[in-house]
Structure formats: C-alpha cells, structure tokens
Amino acid sequence: MNARMPELHAVLGLLEGGFARLRVLVVGDLMLDRYVVGDVERISPEAPVPILRHVQRYARPGGAANVAMNLAGLGVHAVLAGVIGHDEDGAELMRLLRESRGVDCSCVVEGGRPTISKTRIVSRTQQMLRLDVESREAAAAEEIDELLQRVLVALDRVDAVILSDYAKGALTEGVCRDVIAAARFKGVKVFVDPKSREFSRYAGATTICPNLGELAAATGVSAYDRENLLAAARMLVVSTGVDFLTVTMSEHGIRIVGGSGSEYHSPARAREVADVSGAGDTVIATLAAAMAGGLARETAVELANLAASLVVAKVGTVPVRAEEMVAELTVSQRAESTNKVLTLERAVERVREWRAVGESIVFTNGCFDLLHVGHVTLLEDCRAFGSKLVVGMNTDASVQRLKGPNRPVVGERERAKVMAAMGAVDVVVLFDEDTPLDLIRALRPDVLVKGGDYSVETVVGHEDVIAAGGSVEIVPTVEGFSTTGLVQKLKASQSRES
Template identity: 50%
Template sequence: MTGKQHLTGKVEALEGTKILCVGDVMLDRYVYGDVERISPEAPIPVLRVKDERSMLGGAGNVARNLAALGAHVAFASVVGADEVGEEIERMLGNVPHLQASLVVEPLRRSTVKTRFVAMGQQVLRADHETSAALTSAAQTEFIDRVRGLVPDVQVVVLSDYGKGVLTPEVCRAIIDVARAAGVPVVVDPKGRDYSLYRGASVVTPNRKELAEATGENASGDEAIVALARKLIGEAGIDAMIVTRSQEGMSVVMASGEVAHLPAEAREVFDVSGAGDTVISTLAASLAGGLSLVEAASLANTAAGIVVGKVGTAVVYLDELAAKLRENELSSIESKVATLQAAQDVAASWRARGLTVGFTNGCFDLLHPGHVALLAQSRALCDRLIVGLNSDASVSRLKGPTRPVQPDIARATVLASLASVDLVVIFEEDTPENLIRSLRPDVLIKGGDYTVETIVGADFVQSHGGKVAIIDLVPGFSTTKTVEKLSR
C-alpha cells in the first residue's frame, strides 16, 4: 500500500474508544446575513440578519469531534449559573455517547462568542466571557469529579482555552492521576508556561503558540524541531505535535524521532475549530492503538477536511474513511452523503453565496420524467440536494413489492446525473426532518401540488426560502412500468 492507504483499515479502531475531555466549554453563536448599506448613524455596515445558529465551542467542540468519530466521551467543565450555561448543558445532552459532568459556579459568567457573518466573511466577533480562575470551592469539587472519571478511560484530553478552568492545580491533579493509572494525556495548550503540563504525553501547540512559549522565531523545519525539543526538555513532556497551517504538522518526540506531515486541505474556508479536530482525532487514534505518527497522520487528514467546512464544524468517521479512500472512490460515490455530512456541505455552499435547492422522491426506476424534473430543479438553484426514500420508507408508501432497486443502487444512479450535487437517503415517510436539517433556500416539487400541501414548504418560507412547483413530463410512471413488467 502507498500513501495513507495502510491507515484505512485502522480508522474503525477509533469507534468505541473511551476518552475523557476536560477544559473550557463555551457557546459559539453565528449570525448570518447580508450587508447592503452603511448605517446613517455611524460609518459601519448594517447586517440584515437571515439566520442564527449556536453550537458547542472550546472544549465542547473537542467533545463533539470525539463523538463524531464514534468515541464514548466523558466530559468535564465549569459553567456559570446563567442561561448560556443552561444552553450548553442542553446541547451537551444532545451529543450521542457523551456523559457531561458540569460544575456550576454561581458567580461565573459562561463564555459565549458571537460571530457576525456577511457573504461568507466575518465582519465582527463579540465575546461575553470570564477568564478568572476557579474559586477554591469550585476547583476542589471539579478535581474530585475528574479524578473519579480517569480510571474508566483510555486517553485524557486537556483543552485549554485560557478561561480559568484548567488552573495549575487542576492540570497537576489530572496529569498525576492519569499517569498513575497509565492513561495518556493529550493537551491543547494555552499561554507561555508549558510547565503546567509537565508529565503530559503529547502537547499540540500551533506555530504561533510555539513561538510565544519560547520567545523565538518558529519558521522552517529545523527551527520547529529545535524549539519543540527545547520545550519538551524544559517542561518534561513526552512528545509535541506542532500544527503549521498550510505547512502541515511536525511530530517531535523526546526519544529523538521526528516526522513532518504535509498539509492536506485542498480548499480552506474556515480554520476556526481546526485545532479541536486535530486533538480529538489524535486522542481517539491513540486510544484505538495507533502509533503517535499514525495518529498524527489521521489528525492531519481530519484537519484537511474540517477547514473546508463552515464554523466550528466536526469530522465524522465515515468522512475520514472516505478521505483516506478518495483515490478508490468515484465522483459518483462521493455524492452520496449522510445527513450529518450533508448539513456541513450545505452550510459551506450557503456561506459561499450559493443557493441550495432540495427535492425528494423514491426514484425507483429512473425514467425521462425524473431526469427532466431534476434538470429543471437544478436550474432553479446553484446546488441541488436530492432526498431519497430508503427501502423501508418506499415499502410503506408503495407496498411490499417495492422498491425494485435497493436504495444504494437508486442513490448511485441519481448521483451519476450532472444535475444532482448530493444525495441523502432518509428513513421517514416524509422529508420533513431532512428539510429542517438542511434548510434549503429553494424547495422544489414536481406534480399536481399546491404550496400548502408540500411537506416542509412552511418551514422553508419561514426563513426566507422559496417553494417551486414543476410540471411533470406526461407519459412516464415507475408504478405503470412495474405493472407492465409483471404481466
């Protein structure tokens, strides 16, 4: 095998790993809109808001990434007794395979970062936060909780965003108990004093953080290695992985081994949260039994995926496997996506200013009527997503003898059409949930419908989208074709 193909079979080892993630949790809010004029009150742009979204950020995004990779996550952090803290707790409760242990500090303000985005570009970020260290009482309670979680996991992740949760005392206590239990500790650092992480297995600064921690210029392979070795020796760390943006990443071990991995991103759209993806993939890979260089290689691949997405996004296990197999996958196969992956793709299209269209159907035996419908649908938008009823869904709607073709075959045929940009299979009888998840700009339906009778039309219109009805080409019917074949 060449390149990274030898890692393809190891990706499945990430699923089911047990990881403890500890650090500063926060809420990331995104406000999307258009800027069409300057305010008469001051020389500033006026953002006409079209959409708002919230997601877990900071250590919460690390936990999301771990869960997306199939890991079972124990999560520990501190929030304030406020609405943001309550929202964070609710969102953590919706992450699969994640058990959260949150300490509530009454006088603490939960961190929320609000980004205002126009035409794919951030125009402003507003932060509400506190960076004060934990109170003595909260710190004691927090350490006690985390100590009880360490024996049940394979790797501990410390995600330090400098918001006061990972105090020197907390870091020391966690690393000591983990090392005593033989559990590796992976750290995403903050600040200049890496002695806080003494005894850690791996620390993952970016190039800027490495330069700040050493007070020296971190440019070029030789300088990166020299500075990493300096910190490894001074801080008593086993290894360091330095992320270097477009130059990839460098793995430097206390044993002397060095590996430089080139960057893999083909298109960079948003780098926020990329470090979270790196450390989560690294941790899950180490828990899955991969070597440090193999784990770093997978993390590098994951980073190349996530920077092509919008906001604090995650990388799913199937995306990572597909990326490693991309030389084997045809362009047709790559157009068939899970709902989670489709949400990320649709968000990135919209952020680029592209309109996203959606239509759906069983598409059992594809005929010229279907082809015409899809071509006309694509003409109404920049990118077209097709929702495809699963086999079970088709059977409920059409009867026990249908479908004629299994869903993966139907999806493959649809994906072969130039008019179709993405295919998502759904299990429900209607695409209501799919439409709400993908939030298309244009909802398209063929046949004798009115807007009021189209599933999802009211939702699409409620956020400024359009609904289009296309006349079907007469004389074509899958049901009639099947009846003819059965005679």
C-alpha cells in the same frame, strides 16, 4: 491519507464502530459559540459601518465542549469536565451537549462566573466582528476543587484524557499537574491543547499540541524562523518530559517533534479554507481518539490532519463526523473499483466503505453459467432495490456438485469476468460452498434478492437478513430462458450437425 498509511483497514474499523468502545475525558474551558449570519448590502448613513441584514442565528458548543463534540462525532463516548455559569448561556450550552447524545456532562461544575460565550457576526462566510462575554476574575477555589475531584474519579473509566486549555481559568497549574500525574499513574495517555506559554505546567503529558504561534510564545523563537523553532521544540520535549510534541503548522500540515521515534511530517491536504475556527479542537480530539484506539502516532496524526482539512472547509465551529472521514478516506480506493471481482475479505471492506456513505447493499447469487436474458433481467431487477449490487457466484467445484460433472460450460474466471462487465453489477464474489449463507452473513446486505419460484422462507439467508433489519425480495424469472435449456439446445444442434 498518504502512502505511509498501512493501517487503513484499522482506521476504517475505528471510524465504522470501533471508536464506540472508547471513553475519552475532556477537561478544560467550556464556551458557547453564537453566530449571527446575514448579508451586507450597504453602509449605514449613521456611521461608516456595514449594515447586516439578519438571515439566521444559531449556537454551538465551543472551547473544550467543541473537543467533546468532535469526539462524539467520531463515535467516541466523551466525558466533559469544566465550569459553567448559572445563566441562560450555560443552560443553552448544556442543552446542546445533551442533544448530541454522545457527551457525558456529569463532570461539569456550575460556578459563580458567567458562562464564556463568543458571538460572531458573519456576512456570508466572512466574519465581521466577535463579541466575547467572560469574567476576568478567577474561578472560586471550591469550584476548581470540585472539578478536580470529579475528574480524578472519572479517570478510572476512560482510555485517554484531553486538557483543552483556553487560558480561561479551568486548567490551573495545580489541576494540570494533578490530572497528568493521576492519569500517567493509571497508564492513561494525556493530550494537551495549550494556551499558556509556560509548558512546564503540562510536564509529563503524552503530547502537547501547540500551533506555531503558541510554540513561538513558549520558546521565544519567531514562528517564521522554522528551523530554530523546531530545534527549540525538541528541547521542550526534554525539559517537559512529554513523549513528543505535535505541532500544527497551518498550511504546512502537522509535525511530530522529538520522542523516541523518528520525527514525522504530515503535509496539509489541499482544500479551500472557509473558517479555521475549532480546527485545533478537531486535531486534538482525533489524535487522542486514534491513539487511544491503538493506532501508531504517525497514523493518528495523518487522521487528525484529514479531520482538520474537513472542518476548515466549513463555516463556524463544526465538529467532524466519522461518516465524512470514511467517505474521504475511500476516495483513494475508488481507482480499485474498476476491478469488480473481489475476494470475500475485500468485498466486505468495499461494502463497509459503501455503507459508511449511505449506500444500500443488494445481494443475489447463482451459477450464472451461459449468461442469458433471464440473468440480465434478474440483475436489473436487483439493482432497483438499492444503490449497490453484489453478486455471489458459485465456483466450478460448487457448480459441479449442484449441476453434475458436465457443468459448468463456462469456467469460473470467465463467468466472473462476464458478470463484472454488466453495468448493473458492482462486485462479484466467488464462493465454493453449496449455498451462499456464509457470504450473506459476512456481507450483511440490506436486500436479499432471489429469482424464481421461491417464497421468502425458502431463500437461503433470509433469517439473517431480516433479523438485521433487511428485506428479502422475490422476482419472477423470464419464461423460456434457462442455462439448462441453452445446453440442451446446443446438444441438439450438435447432434443434427453430426
């Protein structure tokens, strides 16, 4: 995200569990995306066409179903509404959706038309051919009525609505009008991914999210005439009564057009593009989830832009995952990692970033006054239990209470700096209490390590760590090395010299 992203903490909070409190309703055209993948090594002798040597085949939810899958990937509870056929493709689509465990299919209606499917023939990463199966007949009126009734009931328990219009018949003008009106009456934001060139059917939505081609079709202005196209987009905002337009501009990023606030442009993130299939689904899912989660529209657009950049780097219709977004977001924070001495608040944030990308967190603590080989051995042993080591260090005041008025020998700032220089240590946090219990509860380490003659039951914080599914490890101390012993040797040496 760019420098205008002051809400990084809030964004990470949503991605790392906050989205789970949200429910978003997706209404639209449901599809099954099939892929037949292989290698082309020669041309057929029967006709001038390539021969694909089959390697694998698979299927994924597509259309509005892919929007729901993106929401589930972010951690949102998705409620999906649409129409499928009573056929094998419909059954497979429902199986894939149920396996995701994040998509509620209770608003899906089974109709008389075949389930829409798209079969893509792919050689390595190059799409060679697409075979579509769909009916040109309109959905039966009773099917659309049943769909609308289920959607209106579901509106009572959702935080946002997405209309995913692929112009395949589920989102009639009447359905769009009634859903938008009911949602706005309940104070629920509505996000539209349009295919119809008549944007009037989406009047009253929170935002419509066209790409340049869709915007050009709706306005009659060439997609290459950027200045006049955006001017026409501003007029659409007024005529449709939407809060703003969110225009996806391919390699030029995403632009917020119109509305009460100033317009905003989020440049595209540099990334090699493998396949743009489903990128629009990812954008609208992320935008809706982010705004439903309380983020400003500018922040939500930045997050949607990031999500799109991740999915276009993959082949096929692949939903975004919260974990990969966290990993991408925290790349920009890695420059800070050279500073290992952190406040508790920043340490908690750093640990959250690590955990999001699969790191295991180890914690140990001590005064670490006059660092010696016993301390070094303890730190090396700690690191063997996980991938990141956080060290809690007593402040000077805490050491004095525990060790007496003549300790520590080395001040807390110097002790922390020396500890941070250790290769095995990833973070150092000072604590002023007599025990590190509050620190342990805040950091929630996967492994709690203590050196010395302890049992698990006598280690401070063991109950919290074990209750959270972690473990407590006891490592032996190195005989003959202690800070107290070093202090006594120094005093004895000074006495002999005097």
